[in-house]
Amino acid sequence: MDLISVIMPNFNGQKYIREAIESVLHQDHSRFELIVVDDGSTDESVRIIKEYMRQDTRVRLFMNHRSKGVSGARNTGIEKASGEWICFLDSDDIMVDGSLSVRLSQVAMYKGINIVSGDLQYCDDKSRITSGGFYISKANITSAMGIDINHPTPVIIENGVEFFLSCAAIIFTGTPVIRHSVVERTGFFCENMAYFEDLSYWFRMILKEKFLFIPDIVFSYRQHQNSVSSDREAVLSGHVNLYRYLANLPEFSRYQRIIRKKMAVQLGTLAYFQRKNKKFNVARQNALKAIILNPYQVPSWKNYFAAMLNRG
Structure with missing residues (x-):
């Protein structure tokens, strides 16, 4: 069973980080390390993380010595990761049950695939699902991928950059599991972008790498009422x-x-x-x-x- 490094950036995430951590700890793929990188929190979230560290040795905490933002926290996590595979989960999001295993199980069936990315669903501040199957519900996306909406199956995207530009960016921060060597080759997240620093990373990552899209929902993205994206x-x-x-x-x-x-x-x-x-x-x-x-x-x-x- 391959080791997966789950990287979780945190800044003042006390309200939701318990749910985020527990969603990882409850995965049926048990061989993982949860790398939480704190970026200068002033709330109780670090205490909560340490509480889980005492309960489960798979939880690891690293502190940024200066505030580097969410991209800098992810980059610290990349530096500390020791798994054969890497994935990301923000401290206010939720990894759905079976998320790690459903993605990693595809690797044996699709030789040469180093990136497996799934779908996402939205939830509100109280973790209630507000919409599901974000990508699979978009007719333009399923049509471009040739997916039968009634019987969706995995699809290999050979030229991800062209697909992203001509149709839609179908990789989100919590959706892919990536082979460590691909992350090393891609490098680090850009730390001076206020928006879409994650999307710029996926563009660079898929420039020379095909990826497998699976129609399974792999995480819940939390939409806040006061979200900056508004x-x-x-x-x-x-x-x-x-x-x-x-x-x-x-x-x-x-x-x-x-x-x-x-x-x-x-x-x-x-x-x-x-x-x-x-x-x-x-x-x-x-x-x-x-x-x-x-x-x-x-x-x-x-x-x-x-x-x-x-x-x-």
Whole structure:
């Protein structure tokens, strides 16, 4: 039975970390190490983690000496991991029963696969499931993968970057189990991105690596009522920064055309929301950037001239 390193970043996670830790401890694949990396918590979460350490030697705690953010905490976990396989779980999310075994069991059936990624479901602040089978419920995704929604089966994604850009990014932080050597080859998470630092990592990881998507739900992603992702402008800016980051990587040069188009769409949408919020100067600037990237994108022209006329 292969050893799996489960990496869990934590910052002031006392409210949910018990549930997160116990969801890992209850897995039927028992050969794992749970690496919790604390990033300077000031609440009771470290005490809770130590409580579990005394009960189960598979739980390990590491402390970042300075605050490095969630990406820095994951990177510390990568440095400390000793398993043949690595996966990630945030301290407010929940690993569903059988999650580790259902993913790892696919490796024997699909030779040469070093990444196995599943589906996710959403839950609220009280751990109530609010929606399930996020990817498998999207017709455009199942159609692109050739999945029969009535009898879904695993699918090998040969060119993940192309799939991510043309259809959807179907790897989420808690969904993949990754062979350690692939993580080492990919390197570390980018620590200076406010949004989509995990997505930038998956893009780099799948650039030269195919992966297996399985339709099984492997974790519950907790949506908070006060989630920062509710800030639409910040999320759109994060998308722009993600595509700018990819565009500046030489290894993504063959995807420049589609990356520029994706960036133009995000800039145009950002300009629209900024215009509606009467931020006309910045809306005009972003609409112009979108036009430069893709002059044939009509909505960007509309946003540009509307912002010029100070029309919301």
